[in-house]
Amino acid sequence: MNFMRNGLQWKVLTGLVILTVVTVGSQLWNTSLYRTSVARYTVLGEVQQLETTGEALLGRGQHYVNNAARDFESYARDVALFKRELIGDVARFDDTLKSLQLSIAAHDAIADDALVEGIARLDGAWADYRSGLHEQLGPDENEPRLEWGARFVSNNQPAINAQVHALVEQFQAATDSDSRKASASGIGSVLVSLIVTAIALLWFFFGVTQRIRATVTGCQRVASGDFGYQMPVGAKDELGQLAIAFNSLSSRTRLVLSLLDHLQRRSNLATSFVELARESAPYIPTDWLALIEVSDSGNDGTVRYGVSSTPKTALLNERVSLLGLFAQRDFAKASTTHLPDLRRHTVEHGESRLARELARLGYQSALLVPLNTSEWRGLLVFAHQSPGAFVEDQVKLMNSLAPMLANGLARNARVQEAEPALLES
Structure with a gap:
């Protein structure tokens, strides 16, 4: 899961x-702003139509006051024409106001408190206006008091028109604000998309391309003979796993080739152990490394050479029991073994004195490499102060190197006098 x-x-x-969320989110936001802007323009058109109707109604009333009929014939004509036009303007104003109220109710995004309040005041004032106009015209539809009605329109319509004009300005300001928001949102969406794209490109360049180049460089270094070259791991992704595998391969290659080169040269056991300790350190970090010369019985041995992280190497030149270390009781058949928890091992195998001694000294895990030839037997012990310090790849490598190490160390043991050596790290 961590790898994922x-x-x-x-x-x-x-x-x-992230890119999809940003793109879709900005698109939805822009769409919302666009719909709000369209709704405001629609309502603005209705308010402007209301203003036009109010102005026409005022103009009609003032015209009749200035040109009222002076005889019965003209009055009859005005009843047929003026009253019909006047009532038509009032009906249009009334219908437009109702349509405006429905539009506001249908669009919650534009129904702010100030706007709703303004329309409510206009609706109340218009209701009073209609009532007063009908009162001035009188109850007789055939002989209405046209001049009274015209004077009422001339005196009261300007207040209605002023409220309508205030609504027009309010809607115009809100519409302009929405337009600016939509424009800014569009620019912001483009900038955010560009920033996200730039971040993605930078990540790809530094997080992928550069690391691929580093991998290529590492391969070229190893191909040119720089065995043991370690490349930076970086993140724990697929490229990081590749870098870890490459570093492991490079270290193993250096270890194998260095040991082969040294073991082919005639040397003594002490020098061979020093070389082994030096070359194995980068690949198998350890706090205590010792070479034990095993007795013919395979049950015990003497710690001939050792190196540790402490000033004094423990157990040097001491005879130690090897019982209980391996699954096979016969040392000649034993294979490389990893003891991840020395304390637990001593509990389960009470006869394992070497494991108990290492645990007493503070080491918690060990890697045991038995070395068997027909003439010589040895045991390499890698110990670490952390539990489970050795991995499966290290176990497999040392198990495969064991025959080569056994033959080389056995040959070098023959050319050296048996004398203890203290090796400091």
């Missing part, structure tokens, strides 16, 4: 999800 969280695929998927 750090994997390149997971990072790319996360980046795509």
Whole structure:
């Protein structure tokens, strides 16, 4: 699961999800602003139509006051024409006001408190206006008091028109504000998309391309003979796993080739052990490394050479029991063994005195490499102060190197006098 969280695929998927969320979110936001702007323009058109109707109604009233009929014939004509036009303007104003109220109710995004209040005041004032106009015209539809009605329109319509004009200005300001928001949102969306894209490109360059180049460089260094070259690991993704595998391969290659080169040269056992300790350190970090010469019985041995992280190497030149260390009781058949928890091992194998002694000295895990030839037997012991310090790859490598190490060390043991040596790290 941790690998999945750090994997390149997971990072790319996360980046795509972020880009999708940003794009879709900005698109939805812009769409919302666009719909709000369209709704405001629609309502603004209705308010402007209301203003036009109010102005026409005022103009009609003032015209009749200035040109009122002076005889019965003209009055009859005005009843047929003026009253019909006047009532038509009032009906249009009334219908437009109701349509405006429905539009406001249908669009919650534009129904702010000030706007709703303004329309409510206009609706109340218009209701009073209609009532007063009908009162001035009188109850007789055939002989209405046209001049009274015209004077009422001339005196009261300007107040209605002023409220309508205030609504027009309020809607115009809100509409202009929405237009600016939509424009700024569009620019912001473009900038955010560019920033996200730039971040993605930078991540790809530094997080992928540069690391691939580093891998290529490492391969070229090893190909040119720089065995043991270590490349930076970086993140724990697929490229990081590749770097770890490459570093392990490079270290193992250096260890194998260095040991082969040294063991082919005639040397003594002490020098061979020093070389082994030096070359194995980068690949198998250890706090205590010792070479034990095993007795013919395979049950015990003497710690001939050792190196440790402390000033004094423990157990040097001491005879130690090897019982209980391996699954096979016959040392000649034993294979490389990893003891991840020395304390637990001593509990389960009470006869394992070497494991108990290492645990007493503070070491918690050990890697045991038996070396068997027909003439010589030895045991390499890698000990570490941390539990489970050795991995399966190290166990497999040392198990495969054991025959070569056994033959080389056995040959060098023959050319050296048996004398203890103290090796300081």
